[in-house]
Amino acid sequence: MRNAESVTFGAATLDRAAHLRKSAPKLAKNASTKAIVFWRGKPLVDTKTSMLTRVPIDHLILNGSNTQIFLGLIANTAIFAYDISNWEPDAEQQADDAAFVDQTLQHHPKAPKGSAFQEVRSIMALLSRDDAELAAAAKGVFGWHLSHGFCAKCGAATEITEAGWQRDCPACRASHFPRTDPVVIMLITHGNNVLLGRSPAWPEKMYSLLAGFMEPGETIEAAVRREVFEESGITVGNVGYMTSQPWPFPSSLMIGCYGTATSITIKLDENELDDAQWVSKEKIVDVLCGNSDDILPSRKGSIAQFLIENWVKDSIA
Numbered sequence: 001m002r003n004a005e006s007v008t009f010g011a012a013t014l015d016r017a018a019h020l021r022k023s024a025p026k027l028a029k030n031a032s033t034k035a036i037v038f039w040r041g042k043p044l045v046d047t048k049t050s051m052l053t054r055v056p057i058d059h060l061i062l063n064g065s066n067t068q069i070f071l072g073l074i075a076n077t078a079i080f081a082y083d084i085s086n087w088e089p090d091a092e093q094q095a096d097d098a099a100f101v102d103q104t105l106q107h108h109p110k111a112p113k114g115s116a117f118q119e120v121r122s123i124m125a126l127l128s129r130d131d132a133e134l135a136a137a138a139k140g141v142f143g144w145h146l147s148h149g150f151c152a153k154c155g156a157a158t159e160i161t162e163a164g165w166q167r168d169c170p171a172c173r174a175s176h177f178p179r180t181d182p183v184v185i186m187l188i189t190h191g192n193n194v195l196l197g198r199s200p201a202w203p204e205k206m207y208s209l210l211a212g213f214m215e216p217g218e219t220i221e222a223a224v225r226r227e228v229f230e231e232s233g234i235t236v237g238n239v240g241y242m243t244s245q246p247w248p249f250p251s252s253l254m255i256g257c258y259g260t261a262t263s264i265t266i267k268l269d270e271n272e273l274d275d276a277q278w279v280s281k282e283k284i285v286d287v288l289c290g291n292s293d294d295i296l297p298s299r300k301g302s303i304a305q306f307l308i309e310n311w312v313k314d315s316i317a
């Protein structure tokens with residue numbers, strides 16, 4: 001089974017065509033080239049079909065864009081992403097940055113009819129596979145540009161090169177590349193039960209698999225055992241890898257693993273988790289069907305749900 005291609009954001013149909021990055025300015029003049037548009041991390045989407053709005057490369061909405069990325073080719077069409085975060089929507093259209101999922105829509109006056117800026121989390125399970133990959137790549141790279149404008153070596157302002165995939169420092173000549181932060185997320189089981197936890201920031205009653213950032217000098221297996229022990233006090237024996245998922249919130253790569261617990265008594269790290277508990281497979285089926293009063297499932301489209309569903313179907317590995 002090719003698992004990674006089955007998870008949201010994992011389509012891998014985009015030909016990144018890195019050899020064309022240097023000729024991106026020429027491609028940007030080609031009439032067949034298309035652009036997708038981002039505003040403060042939110043893509044422009046057709047609100048009825050949840051498809052990314054693709055506009056011709058000379059479309060008026062792209063005027064005033066501060067950053068562009070040549071994403072690559074899809075079916076031989078060159079696709080760029082344009083960031084127009086400098087646009088200021090009116091007072092009624094402000095984004096809800098404090099919400100777990102920003103449900104607001106922003107309608108740009110020059111946008112094609114029926115399209116609006118929408119948060120990726122709110123539509124990730126509705127996007128086509130091609131679109132989800134484009135959105136993840138563009139959101140990840142734009143997010144990196146926003147927070148990496150200065151050289152980490154000498155502090156000088158850096159310049160965008162390689163069609164948006166690199167920043168170079170004119171002062172010390174250092175090159176900087178978009179970061180991807182590896183995160184282990186693990187389905188830990190003990191017999192018929194799976195270990196679930198909830199983070200204080202999540203919506204009420206929402207539970208998911210434990211997860212955490214990998215540290216330098218650590219294997220994936222060691223990170224799984226360390227994170228589970230730190231957060232829940234549970235010790236883990238065998239660890240296996242199942243699949244990965246780009247997770248552009250803001251720049252993670254989720255590494256989906258499974259592991260067998262060698263202890264059952266939970267000792268919660270209250271700084272990290274609100275709660276953790278063992279949940280039986282029968283109860284998980286109720287949770288997935290929406291028949292549980294006390295546990296809400298992880299978000300549709302997340303790798304956590306992918307792993308849990310495969311465990312329920314006995315198709316882990």
Ligand SMILES: [Zn+2]
Pocket residue numbers: 151152153154155156169170171172173174
């Ligand atoms: Zn520098």
